[in-house]
Amino acid sequence: MKRLTSDFRDALAVAFFALLVFGPFLGQHLDTDENYQLYLHPTPGLLAIAVAICFAGRLLMLQWHNFRPATPVHVTNAMAKSGKFIAPALLVFAVVMPFLPGVPNAYIDLGVLIMTYMMLGWGLNIVVGLAGLLDLGYVAFYAVGAYSFGLLATNFGLGFWECLPLAGILAAAWGIFLGFPVLRLRGDYLAIVTLAFGEIIRLVITNWSSLTGGPNGITQIPHPTLFGLKFSMAGGPGTFAGFFGITPHPYQRTMFLYFIILGLALLTNWVTLRLRKQPLGRAWEALREDEIACRSLGINVRNTKLTAFAIGAMFGGFAGCFFATRDGFISPDSFTFIESATVLAIVVLGGSGSQLGVVLASCVMIGVPAMLQSLQIYRMLIFGLALVVIMVVRPRGFISTRQPTVSLGKAKAIGADLIAEGRG
């Protein structure tokens, strides 16, 4: 009873603040009268609804917190076990999806977008999730990859497949180059400097007009070819449709792009999963847990951090290269801070260090807003609300447990409470 009273008081306080916040813009409506004079007329009904929702929502949330049973061990274990089935099921779905009859081209396009972010998420997961280095400037490597391809293609006439490894290598080189100055920084300071690096790269691209085309970007970046076969709407010899004697159709190219990004994303995932079970991956995780202990065990902390930056950046570069070839056009506008924030949100929402978490989170972060298009202005409101609810319900992300990389007996998932978050 006492608890209920205090909850009630808490909810009242929330309602009061809701009144303050919503009052100025929900409580009154700006309108024009017949003489086109502006006037305010109060809308207490709307304000009352908003305040009531906040009050009830807070009360319900507190009740739920009070009565929420602690997740029992067998439930967590069952979840970890079901994870083993979810991953292959998702993979099969990803491969089959474009061939399902009646799937509109737009869905395949959305799949391409989701998987691009999935790949970025997996790349950043190495830096943030495994090595525990909070990187807010990941978009820099995405931009380096995209511009490497764009510039190599337009200046030297190279195609997508030749440029893909080059873009990865260049991005990795920048990862090391940018990694050096931040080696000594930790936590918030590391985050700020990486954030600045992301902005520096974007500003250099914007202002170095003679090389990068400045704000106009680079156009006419070639699309990828299948062993030299182009995907062109004109058909004819040397094109995919002409070679196989079928009618050219836009979905052929979309599908091709879909499988390229699926392949690239799976490569990222496979390399990360393998590395996690290797000395290097274990050293990253150990670094996240305790840097000083790592040093006492003879692990070269500098090199280990740099490899995390470099390998994470490399996959960002691959994704950037793909982004450039998909759109055929890149400009600095595509590489703003919001991209870094989205990718970081995917990693955090999925649960730092979890590969499957990144998949689920990128579906939520990219797929949900796209699916909600029809809701128009309420889209972002609902999306934002959904994110808040998810983080309240699962504060360490969708998949917060960690699977050991090696075990003598049966591997048991490790709870989030024991896992350090790192942050440099």
Next chain:
Amino acid sequence: MTILSVADLTMRFGGLTAVNNVNFIAERGHITAIIGPNGAGKTTLFNCITGFYKPSDGSVTVAHGEKSLRLDKLPGHAIAKKGRVARTFQNIRLFGGMTALENLLVAQHNKLQASTGLGVLGILGLGGYRAAERQAMELAKHWLHLTDLYDRADDPAGALPYGAQRRLEIARAMCTDPVLLCLDEPAAGLNPRESSALNDLLLKIRDEGTSLLLIEHDMGVVMKISDHIVVLDHGQKIADGTPAQIRADPTVIAAYLGEGDDDDPDAPIAEPAR
């Protein structure tokens, strides 16, 4: 034969001299203990030896057969890698979110990483990596057995009881294959039974050929297992000898009882930096 020699070691923090001109030698195959009242400079000395501080003056040399290596000249991680000097921490520093077994494999990082061919062969599962990993697992199992942690190998290190964490930290340090193991208060917080099990473990480590250097408050542990004791007070060495000699030494007794000292006996001497 000498394994570690500390010569004229001085460590100053601004105007505070925490360790003042300390000389001592640790013998190979011995357990050498550093004791002293609180604030005597034990942990500072220890951090200088294990590379966590750069000494202001003096040298720390570890002998590898004929060759010797200046630890104070090595970068932090090379102390364990090249110098083969491992350490544990007073406030345990395990990788809490990793299992006990994983902790022991991380300790063998350098050996394993060398077998992965810059990581590429390891990813592809080629080369000598598999053999190296099997070997690493055997070593890890060996130490899990010795520290009585075999049954808890798959449990996260952070969930182990305190005594088990202490033992795991020692096992982890031993997995780096050191010639000298430095322990910072290994018996702190252990009950008498765990403490005596620790004695047995340390003696076993010594008998397997690793020399030990330890800081300890627990006189029961120190007097029982040490071959050689160095006593520090106010940053200076005041005595050096076998347990029997130390027990009879009047300066040591005075330091511990605070005789002839008007001010706080625990405070290190403050003197202006040179």
